[in-house]
Amino acid sequence: MLIKDLGEERLIKYLSKRFTQRHPRLIKAIGDDASVTVQRGGWALLSTTDVLIEGVHFKKGRTPAYLLGKKALAISLSDIAAMGGNPLFYLVSIAVPPDTPVRFLTDVYRGMYERAKKCGAFLAGGNTARLPGRIVIETTVIGEAQKNRVVYRAGAKKGDMIFLTGAAGDSALGLLELKRRDKGALKGPFKKLALRHLDPEPRLEAGAALGAQGLISSMIDVSDGVLLDLKRLCAASGVSAAIDIACLPISKEFKRYEAQRRRSFATLALIGGEDYELLFTARPENEARVMRAASGLKLRITKIGAITGGPRTRVKVFGADGKAVKTKSSGYLHFRPPLRAMT
């Protein structure tokens, strides 16, 4: 069935029935002028919004609708993780061409629903609109954290160590493979890399745990590449940084891909976007506790460098030979010719 056959009212009713749920903090989700939820006294409210645009952020033929929904929510959840918060609820706004199959939309919503369920978040509302020729998915996530436990980009101090969760560059490499083989990449030997691009995992548990323990001084999620997001963190903190390319955590699949293609893709670990790992800083004396937290989370956490002095923000990158590497382009930016072609 096509969306234009179903009509807006029935579509919303249908989506609302399938994808809302009971929750002690939810009074009214979809079906009124606004959603109604319960606030928590004295806590900070975190809010973030992201958009995925067909042809800019994703290609329809390359991205299963279910994963598209999961990813749309995941990138906003990652922002909540990067503040040390817990997600509470989300709003979705989808604009689609009228001849889109209803199935596509329900798959998108199902992806978000499943992703949200894993972290206890609930759908609180949204809207649908007609947009000829293109799909636009907008997600807003509201989360919360104890006011004095929110972790900002600002807060890194000279002498802090810089850490990264998971592995760097997998998503960019997965995108390369998706460009070569389209959906075939999801079945090939590098399926895991493709899924790191299409189905990124927001580091919610890590973000909340690191924030709650008061172990870290600043944090950001890596959406546009380690180098660019580290620059942002440094700029917000008014410090500089030095990192070691050789220290960047690389996955087994990444190495296997390099071996098979007989090329180094090391720069992608530095500037490849959309890993949605957490980049954070901590005092050296907290390093052991950070690592203990990591093993409790069953998540790899790697020290990749150190914060150096200000006042002008600079990120120095050292190669395997110990010499500084020139870094010209720094990651993915909208409106500017990107280093990597877009998805």
Added chain:
Amino acid sequence: MLIKDLGEERLIKYLSKRFTQRHPRLIKAIGDDASVTVQRGGWALLSTTDVLIEGVHFKKGRTPAYLLGKKALAISLSDIAAMGGNPLFYLVSIAVPPDTPVRFLTDVYRGMYERAKKCGAFLAGGNTARLPGRIVIETTVIGEAQKNRVVYRAGAKKGDMIFLTGAAGDSALGLLELKRRDKGALKGPFKKLALRHLDPEPRLEAGAALGAQGLISSMIDVSDGVLLDLKRLCAASGVSAAIDIACLPISKEFKRYEAQRRRSFATLALIGGEDYELLFTARPENEARVMRAASGLKLRITKIGAITGGPRTRVKVFGADGKAVKTKSSGYLHFRPPLRAMT
């Protein structure tokens, strides 16, 4: 300057500098992974999201950017008003073609900023993205209300009176005039009607006052026409309704327009969308207090009908001759061929 020349980082910094403000409930707006605001203990949080799409909801040449921003926010504020709430903060997400002048974007933001300032709401975050060929503006508003004072669509009971704020049909008539004369309508004799379409006033004070006084049983804002939105309210409440076309409040400008064009546009008062007036119900014994509240608000409030029994939801419309009028099409709906052509 064009947006592609400025680049995303500088654009966000520029917008953030100009359009964020200090507020006791705001800890961090733009510039981190998520915004941070302070919750209020025991209150209900209201959230709503809306989208304006070029070519679907507005025509660029017909809509000054400043008014476009004002309207984008106003339609979400109207949803908060319809819950009896007060707006707290808003998030904006704008997707634009790279060759859009920066001026256009700052005018949109300025419109939202000025509109928000009037009701004490603040910008808490958002994002910008590149979208070839079309402008898409997404607004999310978070508001709040005392938990037991939120007014829902559900709640209307048999015997309740039905009320409407302001006047009906002005926005649809303004759109007619805009279609005839484009931006010229903003200078012509029916400027007020055109502005009712381009610059609608969310009834925030009325919504909050009616909600806080506990005077009313249900409420909805009129975005898709009195008839369709009344049907929605009735469906949510499980009741039926009867209204009188002759009772629908018509503005002086509306009448003047009819006189000049020598035609009746009465149906537009019934099915014309985007008035963003409040449609609500109250027990007959509260009518006098509702009217007193109206005079305190300096806002016209008109009784237009009464709630009748269920169980099947029906809205009967009576004409000036006292006979029931057939109503086939009921308002504006996405994905279905609309009665009114779109903006």
